[in-house]
Amino acid sequence: MEKTFNLARREDGIAVLTMDVPGETMNTLKAEFGPEITEILTEIKADSSIKGLVVVSGKADSFVAGADISMLAACKTEQDAKDLSQQGHVVFNDLEGLTIPVVAAINGACLGGGLELALACHLRVCSDDKKTVLGVPEVQLGLLPGGGGTQRLPRLVGVTTALDMMLTGKQIRPKQALKMGLVNDVVPNTILLETAIELAKKGKSAAKPVKKSALNKLLESTSFTRDIVFDQASKQVAKKTAGNYPAPAKIIDCVRQGLNKGMTKGLEVEATHFANLVMSKESAALRSIFFATTEMKKETGAAGAEPRKINKAMVLGGGLMGGGIASVTTTKAKVPVRVKDISEQGLSNALAYAYKLLDKGVKRRHMTPAVRDNIMSLMTTTTEYKGVKDADIVVEAVFEDLALKHQMVKDVERECGENTIFASNTSSLPIGQIAQAATRPENVIGLHYFSPVEKMPLVEVIAHKTTSPETIATTVAFARKQGKTPIVVQDGAGFYVNRILALYMNEAAQLLLEGQRIEHLDRSLVKFGFPVGPMTLLDEVGIDVGAKISPILEKELGARFSAPAAFDKLLADDRKGRKNGKGFYQYGPKAKKAKLVDESVYGVLGIAASSDKEAKEVAERCTIQMLNEAVRCLEEGIIASARDGDIGAIFGIGFPPFLGGPFRYIDSLGAKNLVDTLTRYQKLYGDRFTPCEMLKTMAADGSSFHAK
Numbered sequence: 001m002e003k004t005f006n007l008a009r010r011e012d013g014i015a016v017l018t019m020d021v022p023g024e025t026m027n028t029l030k031a032e033f034g035p036e037i038t039e040i041l042t043e044i045k046a047d048s049s050i051k052g053l054v055v056v057s058g059k060a061d062s063f064v065a066g067a068d069i070s071m072l073a074a075c076k077t078e079q080d081a082k083d084l085s086q087q088g089h090v091v092f093n094d095l096e097g098l099t100i101p102v103v104a105a106i107n108g109a110c111l112g113g114g115l116e117l118a119l120a121c122h123l124r125v126c127s128d129d130k131k132t133v134l135g136v137p138e139v140q141l142g143l144l145p146g147g148g149g150t151q152r153l154p155r156l157v158g159v160t161t162a163l164d165m166m167l168t169g170k171q172i173r174p175k176q177a178l179k180m181g182l183v184n185d186v187v188p189n190t191i192l193l194e195t196a197i198e199l200a201k202k203g204k205s206a207a208k209p210v211k212k213s214a215l216n217k218l219l220e221s222t223s224f225t226r227d228i229v230f231d232q233a234s235k236q237v238a239k240k241t242a243g244n245y246p247a248p249a250k251i252i253d254c255v256r257q258g259l260n261k262g263m264t265k266g267l268e269v270e271a272t273h274f275a276n277l278v279m280s281k282e283s284a285a286l287r288s289i290f291f292a293t294t295e296m297k298k299e300t301g302a303a304g305a306e307p308r309k310i311n312k313a314m315v316l317g318g319g320l321m322g323g324g325i326a327s328v329t330t331t332k333a334k335v336p337v338r339v340k341d342i343s344e345q346g347l348s349n350a351l352a353y354a355y356k357l358l359d360k361g362v363k364r365r366h367m368t369p370a371v372r373d374n375i376m377s378l379m380t381t382t383t384e385y386k387g388v389k390d391a392d393i394v395v396e397a398v399f400e401d402l403a404l405k406h407q408m409v410k411d412v413e414r415e416c417g418e419n420t421i422f423a424s425n426t427s428s429l430p431i432g433q434i435a436q437a438a439t440r441p442e443n444v445i446g447l448h449y450f451s452p453v454e455k456m457p458l459v460e461v462i463a464h465k466t467t468s469p470e471t472i473a474t475t476v477a478f479a480r481k482q483g484k485t486p487i488v489v490q491d492g493a494g495f496y497v498n499r500i501l502a503l504y505m506n507e508a509a510q511l512l513l514e515g516q517r518i519e520h521l522d523r524s525l526v527k528f529g530f531p532v533g534p535m536t537l538l539d540e541v542g543i544d545v546g547a548k549i550s551p552i553l554e555k556e557l558g559a560r561f562s563a564p565a566a567f568d569k570l571l572a573d574d575r576k577g578r579k580n581g582k583g584f585y586q587y588g589p590k591a592k593k594a595k596l597v598d599e600s601v602y603g604v605l606g607i608a609a610s611s612d613k614e615a616k617e618v619a620e621r622c623t624i625q626m627l628n629e630a631v632r633c634l635e636e637g638i639i640a641s642a643r644d645g646d647i648g649a650i651f652g653i654g655f656p657p658f659l660g661g662p663f664r665y666i667d668s669l670g671a672k673n674l675v676d677t678l679t680r681y682q683k684l685y686g687d688r689f690t691p692c693e694m695l696k697t698m699a700a701d702g703s704s705f706h707a708k
Contacts, residue, residue, distance in 0.1 A: 053098065084275075104118040106183070300477070318349055405424060425448055428549045490638050496645065500630050
């Protein structure tokens with residue numbers, strides 16, 4: 001069997017330990033490496049000619065990307081997971097316990113278990129390559145650093161910095177890493193190894209103490225002042241997670257106990273908490289998202305079809321959506337884009353929007369002004385169809401008006417090449433109807449982005465009946481280059497995400513009209529796990545936008561989509577939400593720091609706010625509408641799989657990630673329990689709660705969407 005670790009002795013007494021997992025593009029730590037590392041460490045201890053050790057990666061682009069999380073699925077009990085963590089502790093303690101200086105030479109991703117390996121070395125040097133990032137992202141999988149990270153990181157960089165890294169999972173760039181004392185030096189990759197060797201020769205004394213601010217020194221000086229830090233962090237975590245994510249509180253506890261009671265106790269607490277989290281339903285759900293998105297990156301979206309290369313794109317419309325789409329095309333995909341709008345004002349808005357986003361990167365020192373200007377030079381503008389003949393894809397982001405979109409299809413077919421893809425960023429109009437104006441309907445597809453484009457990770461790629469497989473594959477690849485997670489959905493009003501969202505929002509509106517206070521509605525759903533409540537969301541998206549979508553969905557899909565008639569009164573009162581400073585909440589000068597409800601909205605709707613229903617019931621009524629409709633979308637073939645439905649809801653509308661998506665959540669509830677709840681509400685509130693056929697069948701036969 002090929003070895004993962006190779007030890008090379010040099011004449012100057014420095015040995016180089018290279019990690020290179022055979023047959024893998026990136027290094028990950030696996031449990032089975034334990035004996036191999038132990039054997040090498042024993043060999044190093046016994047060889048007095050070795051005066052120092054450098055740990056390096058044999059991969060060109062990564063140090064160690066983390067532990068192999070697929071091994072967690074093999075843990076059947078908490079004890080199995082605890083053993084895994086403690087095996088790591090033994091190996092890293094042995095490495096740290098070597099009497100010779102040990103230096104990690106880091107180039108590329110050094111994350112999770114990879115950073116824990118580097119922390120167990122006495123010194124660290126990293127390359128200034130843009131691929132080099134350091135971090136402990138375990139919290140994003142509902143876990144904590146289980147290889148001693150909760151103990152070594154705070155001791156190296158200080159409690160506040162370490163907690164910030166562990167509680168957010170953020171990635172640290174080389175310059176930041178040097179400033180915070182995470183690494184001892186940053187050098188070009190060409191001299192990384194020789195710098196590490198020189199550092200090993202200088203010995204452990206080469207480590208400079210981390211410069212901490214006077215406040216941090218004070219806060220970390222005694223157990224009493226440290227407790228202030230921990231209590232503050234705990235309060236912030238409770239507020240942010242609404243008690244739905246157990247990992248952050250356990251991370252804080254590991255650090256607290258380790259610093260107050262010593263390293264041995266800290267490692268014991270870390271292994272116990274790590275094991276508990278591995279077996280938690282929240283971590284299982286978050287890991288399922290990780291595996292699903294990893295799997296989706298390998299798919300083209302159309303079996304057997306290969307994507308064509310996109311060398312140039314065009315965006316029709318310079319509004320918020322158009323500006324955002326053009327921006328991710330140049331910034332992320334590095335593809336030149338031509339923006340067309342009927343007005344110069346629209347074009348300058350699109351340019352200003354993209355510039356502002358890039359300039360944030362300059363202000364944060366993530367890029368130089370020259371890099372910003374180079375990216376901006378990829379974006380050009382026009383008010384006529386000029387310089388667009390060679391566009392490989394045209395993304396249309398104009399108003400939701402079928403006649404206007406038909407005109408755009410005809411213009412593009414006349415002005416661009418015969419293989420140019422016409423992708424419509426419509427949120428509700430069926431793509432088949434847009435394609436009716438095309439002489440080449442096989443090139444027409446939907447590409448539905450969510451607002452704000454630069455932040456929302458999902459896009460829906462919508463194929464109508466005659467969209468060619470090559471068009472689908474090319475569009476999916478293009479979206480992925482823009483940094484998006486695409487899901488392929490079939491054509492139909494509202495597609496998938498807006499369709500399941502509409503019923504959720506309608507139910508929130510019904511609850512409002514029954515007298516539930518706006519802030520209670522929002523709080524109930526944030527407590528359930530959504531990033532914002534439905535009323536806040538409607539204000540952000542625009543009440544007028546919601547009002548336009550409802551009739552389209554009702555016409556195509558039936559009465560369950562009919563929005564409460566009282567909502568017309570909001571538009572009559574010119575309430576569009578944040579965009580015109582008039583909605584459910586107060587905006588502008590009158591708005592205080594704490595978000596306040598605009599109480600006059602109750603009068604406009606002709607309702608009096610009554611006593612609050614229990615938060616659990618409020619959340620349940622809105623959420624089960626979404627669940628029922630998600631299953632209906634699967635039943636009708638709008639989405640290809642439960643997996644796609646889960647990812648679409650999490651990335652498109654912030655469905656609570658710790659529940660794993662609508663379909664995983666239904667599996668945890670049990671289809672029978674969901675059908676019983678829907679039936680109970682149907683008797684109380686009417687047929688909009690009628691359970692769909694697929695759910696009734698599953699309730700009867702006890703089946704689930706995902707393998708248990």
